[in-house]
Amino acid sequence: MPVTTRVLRDFGHPRDRRxxxxxxxxxxDSREDLQAYIAAAERKFWKVWVQRGHQGLSAQLxxxxxxxxxxxxxxxxxxxxIVYGPAWVQESGPVRAALQASEFTPSAIVIGRSTGTQRQxxxxxxxxxxxxVEWQAFDDASLIKPLEQRNEEMVRFGDALVVLWDGEHAPTRALVDAAKQHGLPVHVERIFTGLELNHDHLAPAYGAAGARF
Known part of the structure; x- marks a missing residue:
């Protein structure tokens, strides 16, 4: 059979078994079969807790x-x-300030890759x-996942999003949009370099003002 399932009623929350x-x-049997089944389950108010296994062919909901x-x-x-932002961020101070300003209580910090903002x-x-939690950026064929796929996986896994925003980083905007579509609270901390171009290798200045969505 292309899909097999096991349902446990009142099993308990997967995080703490309450x-x-x-x-x-x-x-x-295939990624397409799994995604089709998940889509049908979501219409019945199931949510994905985690997808795992060879080629991502299993899931817990x-x-x-x-x-x-x-x-x-x-x-x-x-x-x-989830913490996300531009690759040119070279200091941990802006990330620490954004997390504090968000007033979220992290049980884990989730990053997409270990560069720039995510490294900090x-x-x-x-x-x-x-x-x-460093989210896997590659599929089983060692090819970089499409940005939309990685965003979707991260916001399904995460509970909240903190972003450092320089006003022009398109991947950050895309992740914010995905998080809002899934109902995650989002805190945006504005950062800037004072330069319009070539932000690479610059330590940013950053403001205290943030925005909550």
């Missing part, structure tokens, strides 16, 4: 028991906070003793 949550495991309407998970022990976020996580 009662009141249903759980489902899905295995598929969950939902509140008896869910009959869209819902948003309220994390019991903090939030998995990894430093902040290590200094604070916060678990770090």
């Amino acid at each position: 009662k009141g949550w249903d759980y489902m495991e899905v295995d598929a 969950y939902k509140p028991s008896g869910a009959m309407a869209p819902w948003r998970d309220a994390p019991a022990f903090g939030q998995r906070v 976020a990894a430093c902040v996580a290590r200094d604070a003793g916060i678990p770090l």
Whole structure:
């Protein structure tokens, strides 16, 4: 069969096993079969907890028991906070300030790749003793995933988003749009270099003002 499933009613939340949550495991013969099944399950108010396995052909989903309407998970022990921003950021100060201004409570910091803003976020996580999740940027063929795919995977996994925004970084704007579509709270911290072009290797100045979506 192209898809096999196992559903456990009132199994418990996948993070902490608190009662009141249903759980489902899905295995598929192809990526297309898996995505089609997930899409159908989401129409019945299931959400993906994680996709894993060879070529991403398995997934775990969950939902509140008896869910009959869209819902948003309220994390019991903090939030998995995605941190994203330009590659030219060379200091951890802007990332630390943005996290503090967001007033999110990170149970983990999630980054897309270890460069620029994300590298500094990894430093902040290590200094604070916060678990770090580095999202896989490559598929099983060692090819870089399309930006839209990686954004979709990250916002499904994360609980909140903090971005450093210089006003012109298109990948940051795309991730913000994806997070808002999935109902994640987003904190935007504006940073700037004082230069219009060639931001590479410049340590940024940054403002205290941020915006919450």
